[in-house]
Amino acid sequence: MALNIVVGITGGIAAYKAVSVVRSLVLAGHDVHVVPTESALRFVGRPTLEAISRNPVHTDLFEGVAEVRHVAIGQAADLIVIAPATANSIAKLAAGLADDLLGNTVLASEAPVVVAPAMHTEMWRHPATQANIATLRERGVTVVGPAVGQLTGSDSGPGRLEEPDVIVRAALEVAERRAEAGGRRGAALTDRQDLAGRRIVVSAGGTREPLDPVRFLGNRSSGKQGVAIAEAAAARGADVTLVAANLEVSEPGGCRVRAVSTALELRDAMREASEGADAVVMAAAVADYRPATVSEGKIKKVDGEEHMTVELVRNPDILAELGASAHDGTLLVGFAAETEPDPERLVELARAKRRAKGADLLIVNRVGWSEGFAADENTVSVIGPDDAVVAEVVGSKVSVAHGILDIIAGRLAPGAAPTKEPHSA
Numbered sequence: 001m002a003l004n005i006v007v008g009i010t011g012g013i014a015a016y017k018a019v020s021v022v023r024s025l026v027l028a029g030h031d032v033h034v035v036p037t038e039s040a041l042r043f044v045g046r047p048t049l050e051a052i053s054r055n056p057v058h059t060d061l062f063e064g065v066a067e068v069r070h071v072a073i074g075q076a077a078d079l080i081v082i083a084p085a086t087a088n089s090i091a092k093l094a095a096g097l098a099d100d101l102l103g104n105t106v107l108a109s110e111a112p113v114v115v116a117p118a119m120h121t122e123m124w125r126h127p128a129t130q131a132n133i134a135t136l137r138e139r140g141v142t143v144v145g146p147a148v149g150q151l152t153g154s155d156s157g158p159g160r161l162e163e164p165d166v167i168v169r170a171a172l173e174v175a176e177r178r179a180e181a182g183g184r185r186g187a188a189l190t191d192r193q194d195l196a197g198r199r200i201v202v203s204a205g206g207t208r209e210p211l212d213p214v215r216f217l218g219n220r221s222s223g224k225q226g227v228a229i230a231e232a233a234a235a236r237g238a239d240v241t242l243v244a245a246n247l248e249v250s251e252p253g254g255c256r257v258r259a260v261s262t263a264l265e266l267r268d269a270m271r272e273a274s275e276g277a278d279a280v281v282m283a284a285a286v287a288d289y290r291p292a293t294v295s296e297g298k299i300k301k302v303d304g305e306e307h308m309t310v311e312l313v314r315n316p317d318i319l320a321e322l323g324a325s326a327h328d329g330t331l332l333v334g335f336a337a338e339t340e341p342d343p344e345r346l347v348e349l350a351r352a353k354r355r356a357k358g359a360d361l362l363i364v365n366r367v368g369w370s371e372g373f374a375a376d377e378n379t380v381s382v383i384g385p386d387d388a389v390v391a392e393v394v395g396s397k398v399s400v401a402h403g404i405l406d407i408i409a410g411r412l413a414p415g416a417a418p419t420k421e422p423h424s425a
């Protein structure tokens with residue numbers, strides 16, 4: 001179906017890549033209206049944009065007043081893609097400013113909005129930008145990228161505009177999901193139904209391996225990030241099974257919950273739930289070893305013995321087992337929590353882990369005595385199938401959950417049309 005698509009271009013060096021985005025959308029048969037900001041036109045000329053989009057290009061609020069252009073373009077749009085989105089334009093979008101034609105177009109529209117940020121790493125990581133991105137995500141905007149790689153200068157890191165074909169794919173997927181969800185419009189987070197019709201299994205929490213009826217070997221995982229992913233996926237329309245290891249949760253966001261405690265119980269639950277799933281996210285912290293024997297009664301201390309030895313046996317690696325079994329059509333996502341302080345070595349560890357476990361994506365974060373576990377904020381890097389760092393996501397665990405789901409949503413196998421009632425929990 002041909003869509004009416006607005007491509008907003010803001011003033012960054014990467015504006016030249018927006019030409020490819022426009023061209024791909026036009027060649028795919030869509031009616032594309034380019035709305036550049038004044039500064040975008042300093043990077044790419046209007047004649048290029050008019051020739052490629054095959055439509056007139058407007059930027060001035062005071063042109064076309066008779067046809068009420070400042071709202072007409074947004075009202076007619078089925079989809080708005082802003083690429084590249086600079087730190088400044090993201091701030092303006094978050095604040096809802098309408099001092100140019102693009103700002104008016106976005107505010108006057110109920111179409112889904114896809115934003116592809118591009119800026120220097122420092123600007124991307126700045127708390128102001130991250131807060132603005134979190135606001136946009138919470139409002140239902142899909143954020144594509146930024147990619148990690150060479151920037152305009154000699155520096156490299158997160159901030160590079162995502163490749164045009166990735167932006168186009170993600171944007172069309174968003175529009176398609178909106179149409180499949182019954183064309184429901186509105187920008188609230190819960191209205192974004194891009195995972196409708198998808199079945200997603202998420203494990204969260206930390207396993208406990210009993211020594212006796214009152215003691216166990218456990219870990220400090222709070223389960224917050226995994227639960228946030230499950231809840232966010234359900235809010236975006238997915239049918240979610242949350243395999244909860246030792247968590248006090250009751251169906252967050254309408255997820256189906258399977259409570260487990262040990263690694264072996266988690267393994268059984270995951271095997272069963274992941275059959276035919278579109279994505280499996282292993283966010284749980286699983287004990288690598290369990291006590292070889294579990295005492296029937298409480299283990300007593302022995303007078304005069306200063307040391308005690310507990311024999312442990314290896315637990316199965318659940319992610320690696322899922323990775324080794326055929327999982328065509330199921331996107332397999334693993335996590336790695338590492339204490340490695342050096343960011344490059346951290347990414348290297350994650351790459352090796354992704355390969356070893358046969359996961360499609362691996363999400364790595366740094367943990368330590370005071371980092372990671374119980375915090376509400378998180379910073380993760382996402383490693384893709386070709387070992388590239390596909391994204392770095394920073395923010396609250398809820399915002400990071402949506403960032404991870406944006407990446408997952410863009411990589412799911414083409415799926416069946418959603419049913420009217422995606423949550424059957």
Ligand code: C5P
Pocket residue numbers: 263282283284285286287288315316317318319320333334335336337353357
């Ligand atoms: O090897 P490591 O524990 O660092 O791997 C972390 C990833 O593997 C996580 O996704 C975790 O859920 C999964 N895992 C597992 N079974 C284990 C250990 C870890 O599925 N026994």
